[in-house]
Amino acid sequence: MDDNKQKYRDLCEIEKxxxxxxxxxxxxxxxxxxxWDVVIIEKDGEIVASWxxxxxxxxxxxxxxxRLTQAMGIWISYPNGQKYTKxxxxxxxxxxxxxxxLPQVDMFSQNFHYSITNWLPxxxxxxxxxxxxxxxIEDITDLVKVYNNFQSNIKTDIKKAQRTVNCYFDSDIDKFFNTNRLTFERQRMQMPYDIKFLKRLDAACSKRxxxxxxxxxxxQGRIHAAIYIIWDEQSAYYLMGGGHPELRSSGATSLLLWKAIQFAATVTKKFDFEGSMIEPVERFFRAFGAVQKPYFSISKANRKMRVCQAVRDLGKALLKG
Structure with missing residues (x-):
């Protein structure tokens, strides 16, 4: 599929x-x-769909x-003026x-972008x-309206943090990684990536x-919180964040997200909080006046994989019992 990959690279250059x-x-x-690889459909020498x-x-x-990839899925170029049924x-x-x-695999698992609303096929x-x-947040062009849609607790956090911390930009990825790691340590969770992976991704984003x-x-020089955002032509995304476990009540994360939204308004149209299915995190993001967007997690497993998963689940149940 090397030829497909090069065609897809060319498509990504022009299709914003x-x-x-x-x-x-x-x-x-x-x-x-x-x-990674890609399957494409061409018509009259042009790509009309990719996956x-x-x-x-x-x-x-x-x-x-x-890792660190919210969604992928299918891209389609639709004919102009196409009716809904068509x-x-x-x-x-x-x-x-x-x-x-698609290649034959034992297991397929992929999240689709929320713009894909039809999974029936x-x-x-x-x-x-x-x-x-x-x-x-669907439209970040009117920042006054965006701020007015924040719930009172977010506004209170922002005002409190403004009295305590200063906000600034810094491209030091090692410093961010160390701050980001604190959040995982507080929750006793293993980080899903290491500094080598993060540096590779950061270099790619920085280049663009x-x-x-x-x-x-x-x-006192203490970092209360740090957040990392990325963006494309349509939206900014809250990719990663972290903070000092003993300074979580300062409201710094709310303030940083507000700063990030303000900045994002200068480069794109929307702000995507990237989740979450975790109840306290969902409640926090919703308080910024953001709209809930469902997206599909698509999966398929062959018989061999289903048997292995069943054996694994049985083993876990026996260990608990």
Whole structure:
């Protein structure tokens, strides 16, 4: 599929509506150049649909989500003026064709961008779906309106933090990683990436000038919080964050997100909080006046994988018992 990959790279250069998480350079950074591929459909020498995917190296043949990648999925170029009923029929044809071009794997698991609202052709082809949610401020051009939509607790946090910390930009990725790590340590969770991975991704984003790192620091030099955002033509995304576990009540994260939204308004149209399915995090993001956006988590496993999963689940149950 090398020829397909080069064609897809060319497409990503000209098609601005393809989300950042599906761009070729992003996939190079988070997957490695040799660990992702793409299936495409062409008509009259032009690509009308594409579906990139990450090939995870394991004991099984698996298509999965790369680290720090919210969503991928199918991109379609629709005919101009297409009616809704024709659009659905067109989607069915495109989806079915793309599915037939995917490599045979033991397990497929991929999150689709929330702009994809029709998964029926996948259902008819034996795929399963679970609904997940992100939260998005749809229009960040009117910042007064955006701020007025914040709930009172967010406004209180912002005002409190303004009396305590100073906010600034800094491109030092090691400093961000150390702050980001504190949040995982507080929750006794293993970090899903290391500094080498993060530096590779940061270098790719920095080269394309589509990332910003925000810090909140007090007069004693203590970093209260840090957040990392990225953006494309359509939206900014809250990719990562972290903070000092003993300084969480300062309101610094709320202030940084407000600063990030203000900055994002100068480079794009929307602000995507990237989740979350975790109840306290969902409540926090919702308080910024963001709109709930459902997106599809699509999966399919062959018989061999289903048997292995059943044995694994049984083993866990026996250990608990």
């Amino acid at each position: 509506i393809i989300p950042i998480f599906s761009k070729d350079w992003w996939l190079d950074a988070v997957c490695g150049d040799d660990n 990139p995917f990450y090939i995870k190296k394991s004991g099984f043949n698996v298509i999965a989500m790369p 659009r659905l029929a067109y989607e069915k044809k495109i989806f079915t064709d793309l599915i037939g071009r 996948l259902y008819w082809s034996g795929f399963q779906q679970a609904t997940r949610y992100t939260y998005v 000038e589509c990332r910003k790192i925000f810090y909140a620091q007090d007069e």
